[in-house]
Amino acid sequence: MTDVDHDRDFDAFVRSTWRSLRQGAFALTGNTADAEDLLQGVLANAYARWPRLRRDDPVAYVRRALVNRYIDTWRRSNVVREVSRAEPPERTSHDALDRFDDRDDLATLLAALSPRERTVVVMRHYLDLSERDVADSLGCSVGTVKSTCSRALHRLRVPVTARPEEQP
């Protein structure tokens, strides 16, 4: 395959996955500028290793890379925050929940979640990553993923029903 073929292949990949990556990045970061930076970094990295990546599972790779890059970002910012205050950087969303009672305001409700909660929700319920993948990315147990996800969905006021594969 020539470089031109690789470029064509990469362009087609970006076009076909752009919508879900864009929405996922925005859901994670909550703002246009950070989401654009996230996408740019992840996709440029994907291009850098495209000849090898295209033979594997580029969609899965890019989805995981998107989340991992975001996690790295908020972990770095957490380090700074934790120096200046003792309590964990979790943000309560009660005010937001009181003000917003409509799922159309999902962006605002997502923004009111802690980064960890937002990441779990987007990874599990938008990017279709497994609980094991989420746990590995966040460095926590599957049980923590389950409880964090349940709490986050409650904050989002999404009715919690079992996924088909989770039903007994």
Add this chain to the structure above:
Amino acid sequence: MNHTDHVREGIDLLDTRIPDPDLAALRSGGSGIRRRRRTLQTVGAAAAVAVLAVPLLTFLGGNAPATDGPPVAGAPAAPLPAPAAFTDSGFGDGMAAAVAAAFPGAAQTDEELGDRWVWRDHTNLDHAVGSPPRWATLFAWNQYYDVAGVDLSVIARRESPSPVIDPASYGYCRDGLFVVEQACRTWEVDGRTVVLHDGTQARGQQPDVWLRTVDVYGAEGTESMVALTSVSVVGVGDTWVEAQGRMPAVDDLAALALDPRLILPEPDRYPREFPPNRPQG
């Protein structure tokens, strides 16, 4: 509608105001990353100059790369405890943990393993890895990171000794390894030789790209192979002074390079197969 459908529908409806992707810009950014990575791979370690050449010469002579290199005179005599041989990806996890401890927030961008040789072009060999890796012959494990915008490479591999890095013949700080080298010094730590190549530029490298590299050479092992750990960062700047201002400190890089989690265990055997499909020059 279950909660996955609720979330998916809600996120799909978000107004992101993100414009369509600029494919040319993505490719340009990716090419830059690829270029810097290639720079790290090929000139990050001074030994790389020799390492790529020695296997080729020995292959052309019909011999295995591991057995024909001359011994490294003056190499540290006291061997470190050998890490247990690996049979899975656990060594990479240890590398990542060492990097995370040295540079919290470092984001891994790539990983490359070597369990065989392939032709890169008519005269050069690259290492490559099968799927799944052939653990018994694994001799290279490289990881790449982004440390607050700076490219960091961490290379752990087993090297064929070479006259180029033979301190008795030339010295680790031999002139001519790089087109430009601002400083080079060596020191010993627990029987291992640490070599700093600071502010280097190799032939053909872009003039605004500079490297700071710390190599750590262990004692000879089976077949006179040497454990090399090489930690490099790339800085961009019109001058070395400008570039080094953005780099991690030498002491921090040296501490990482000396981390025992970066000592690649010896493989059961070194790959000896002559790579097929040599491109014609």
